[in-house]
Amino acid sequence: MNDATQLIRALTGIAWPVLAAWVVWKLFPEIRHILEKRSFSLKVGNNELTVQQFTDKVVETTAELQQQLAAQAGQGQAGQQPQPQGVIHRVLWVDDAPSNNAYEAGQLQAMGVQVVQAESTDEGLRALQGAQQPFDVVISDMGRSEPAGFDPDAGLRLIERIRETGSTTPVFIYGGTGAMARRDQVANAGGNGVTQSPTELFALLGQVGRFPRTAT
Template sequence: MKDATELIRALTGLAWPLFAAWVVWKLLPEIRGIVRHRAFSIKVGNNELTVQEFTNQVVETTAELQQQLTVRTDQSRLRQEPSPPPQRVLHRVLWVDDNPSNNAYQTAQLQAIGVEVVQAESTDEGLRALRRASRPFDAVISDMGRAEAGGFDPEAGLTLIRKIRETDATTPVFIYGGSGATARREQVAAARGNGVTQSPSELFDLLGRVGRFPRTAT
């Protein structure tokens, strides 16, 4: 009787793996077609990305985070007195980029920790969002070069900073772009921008200096 019971348990344990294997075998042609053509998309935050685009952003961001965590772990061993956390809370961010899907993963991360992200695709649209905001933005993020009404403007980020500073001297403005943007760090500072980076983790570090993220705020 004991041997029979053990046999039934063994067969039951095999049932789900065998069923799963059968399902995969039946769907294998469709799965291969999806992977080959990357034919489906997923929604990330406010944007829709192909699986390949999403995967690329996840890989890039997690690699950056791993590198930064390693550096910070080494630094924390040498730091005796950590600086006090900022007193304000980061509630709202305006993100200006003519291709919002480039930042979909970072936008979703901010939303996941309670930060409202308003997206604009041009300098004029961003300035209108600032003027019409029912509540002030705690920070502004912009790419450097983008398509504007008159064509591509390689200095759109600098233009946005200068226009914001005409009426607002305090809201932090950060440039988030590639190596071409980081090479213009001095120009960003001269326009009274608050920082420029191409690193997702460094961007979050810059935002964290403005205010604590809502999910971690006490």
């Protein structure tokens, strides 16, 4: 009951920033370019925040919720698998549209994780091979535009090429419903999981290791 109460409080705590962010970002796309200048301020209660402060707070607060939900998922699976001992310091995220994952990447950064983004399979492999510090996790979309054209199997090809090097770095596919229907192919290629849910993504990451710090 204690855990449920804490989760409800966490959900309540993020309700206003998430709702406000959704309204601003989704319902008024024509003012996005103005907000991106980050020179405007917003009135929140009795306080005035810059757009930068507001968006940073939204990311930090929802990152904290992701942590709590991931922890809840881990507790629910306790006894089914060993608890992770390591820490996730660096994540390689391969996606031809990095802006699609900007929010999730921001959440990871709020928790002390360094996120390196690559836009193609080859760019991702070069990042892995040239890394002075190893990556703890690789996240990839499934289909993406490659230099030779769109490849609907790009995520699978990335997993296969990573495994060909002998690397055991966990690789997760983060995509849409099409990717979800290919769980078996992902597993057969050597992938560690596939999801379209940001909360489940963080739960999968939580199975690999802890985040360096608690989001504030």
